[in-house]
């Protein structure tokens with residue numbers, strides 16, 4: 001198993017009788033398939049108790065306790081007290097659920113489902129644990145109850161998500177994650193794949209919901225955590241990422257929500273996304289963009305980028321290792337790489353000696369910083385430079401990007417683009433699709449400088 005693939009199954013029902021004959025083998029197969037952590041989820045009091053027992057006896061298994069809407073009619077004050085007891089009995093209980101509404105089967109009267117759901121949200125808030133929400137054909141009522149009960153106070157996950165794009169975004173606004181099961185692998189499920197495509201990777205989780213919902217390859221047979229990989233692979237394909245990327249991202253998300261998993265959050269100097277290697281050499285920047293993700297969170301695609309100090313040339317080389325493994329090496333990170341022009345030149349020269357393709361992502365103000373035209377110095381060292389233009393005029397640029405040079409910053413960016421063509425084979429001006437930004441005008445501004453233009457998505461880095 002690739003050590004970079006460590007998956008967390010955030011929703012399994014391992015207590016089910018269907019596993020009585022071979023539960024230990026199922027758990028072993030999961031580990032062998034790279035599923036390093038499993039959250040086993042209760043549906044009623046009995047299965048919640050069984051989930052907690054399993055979690056207590058297996059280090060990498062955790063439990064959620066709750067009452068499924070199918071069983072809502074069995075819940076009363078006593079059951080709720082028993083759930084609360086279970087929660088305090090073990091720190092392996094990391095969530096309350098599954099709970100929610102199921103109007104597809106309507107096994108319990110809807111009013112009773114509502115009550116049971118509301119009571120469990122209150123319980124989760126009392127014990128300060130996130131929710132695992134089941135929603136089948138009840139999207140509007142689920143959202144209404146989550147809002148009315150202020151579920152945002154603890155957050156949680158919409159498991160086996162089956163709503164549309166608008167619903168997914170409404171849940172994310174409430175601080176919820178969206179979890180995808182193997183139904184995303186079913187050939188006719190384009191709608192679900194469209195939802196996955198539309199949401200930022202920061203909000204994604206994966207699950208099996210085993211023994212139900214086997215991936216396409218095993219459809220109709222019993223599901224198990226080892227098959228989680230098929231969902232991860234499909235999600236990677238949909239998001240244009242590698243399996244290792246999806247593994248790292250969804251494991252970090254599971255850690256953030258449930259506190260489970262072994263997460264390496266040490267600062268990265270070099271970090272891989274897809275088949276590119278990115279270099280994070282400084283956190284300093286000439287700009288202070290209003291939309292910069294680092295002001296909220298220093299991770300990019302699961303990599304932690306907040307440096308304790310700026311790395312030396314030797315440290316950057318050591319972090320790169322063998323660069324021939326990558327299609328390209330990109331100076332990027334949460335800072336302006338050309339502030340460290342000397343290091344960029346030295347590392348780029350070393351990379352070029354080894355036949356690597358080298359790119360720099362920059363805000364294009366290096367000539368103001370260094371008080372000289374640095375572009376001739378990059379001649380022969382850099383194959384591509386990608387410059388954030390982000391506006392069609394200086395005032396708009398300053399509004400969004402807040403250059404320390406004021407509106408002069410924008411003038412410098414355009415001049416940088418114009419001058420870059422003589423020294424760097426590929427020069428691209430980019431603009432983030434900020435709300436209200438006139439993309440056509442940005443493209444025209446890039447045209448004036450004679451370089452290519454590329455629009456980038458808002459809120460999706462790396």
Ligand code: SF4
Pocket residue numbers: 285286287288289291292293294333334335336363388
């Ligand atoms: S230029 Fe990039 S790193 Fe710097 S503040 Fe703007 S978005 Fe963040």
Ligand SMILES: [Zn+2]
Pocket residue numbers: 098133134135159160
């Ligand atoms: Zn469910």
Ligand SMILES: [Zn+2]
Pocket residue numbers: 011013041098209
């Ligand atoms: Zn379930």
